[in-house]
Amino acid sequence: MDTSTLQTLNRLHPHLHFFAPLGNDDYFSSIGIPADRFHCLDWWDNRNITIGLPNAVETGAPLTEEFKLTCTPCQHFTGRGIFDRFKTLWASWVVESKEVKVFFGGDTGYRAVFDGENEDDLPVCPAFKEIGDRFGGFDLAFIPIG
Numbered sequence: 704m705d706t707s708t709l710q711t712l713n714r715l716h717p718h719l720h721f722f723a724p725l726g727n728d729d730y731f732s733s734i735g736i737p738a739d740r741f742h743c744l745d746w747w748d749n750r751n752i753t754i755g756l757p758n759a760v761e762t763g764a765p766l767t768e769e770f771k772l773t774c775t776p777c778q779h780f781t782g783r784g785i786f787d788r789f790k791t792l793w794a795s796w797v798v799e800s801k802e803v804k805v806f807f808g809g810d811t812g813y814r815a816v817f818d819g820e821n822e823d824d825l826p827v828c829p830a831f832k833e834i835g836d837r838f839g840g841f842d843l844a845f846i847p848i849g
Contacts, residue, residue: 706734713740722750724774724794744774746794770800776830777811795830797838806834806844 704723712719713736721731721741731741742750749771756766777795798805814827835841 704730709736710734720752722772722774722796744794746774746776749773768800770798773797773799775806775834777809778813778815778828778830795834797834797841799838803842804838804840806838806841806846808844808846810847812847 704727709721709731713721713734719740721736723731723741723743725743725745727743728738728741731743732738744750751769751771753767753769756768773796775795775797777793793809793811795809795811796807798807812828813831814822814825816822816825
């Protein structure tokens with residue numbers, strides 16, 4: 704959600720669509736992304752997407768790929784400044800095609816541990832088990848470290 708990067712992507716790829724968690728509509732509008740090209744999803748909302756691929760077939764037939772993108776929960780706080788904490792969702796994402804299921808954890812935490820606390824005594828975020836149960840596991844997972 705880096706402003707300069709999003710504006711550059713928008714300028715270089717005028718047909719690109721942006722997906723983000725619920726509550727980011729005003730932000731996308733404020734940086735010049737057209738409303739018909741950003742999609743702010745609630746947890747468990749999904750979109751079926753078809754994209755055109757560069758034609759690599761000699762027949763000249765267009766190539767497409769279809770997948771489903773689902774906004775899934777994660778554990779984090781939100782805020783772009785000091786006065787907008789917890790005004791938007793934070794999310795992880797699932798991408799499903801006919802061939803593969805991928806989980807992208809984004810910037811999330813397994814549990815919150817503060818100075819002086821024993822990590823083993825603290826609860827873990829239940830969203831990860833729920834995501835795994837709903838999707839039946841994944842072929843590939845991009846998870847944060849830290």
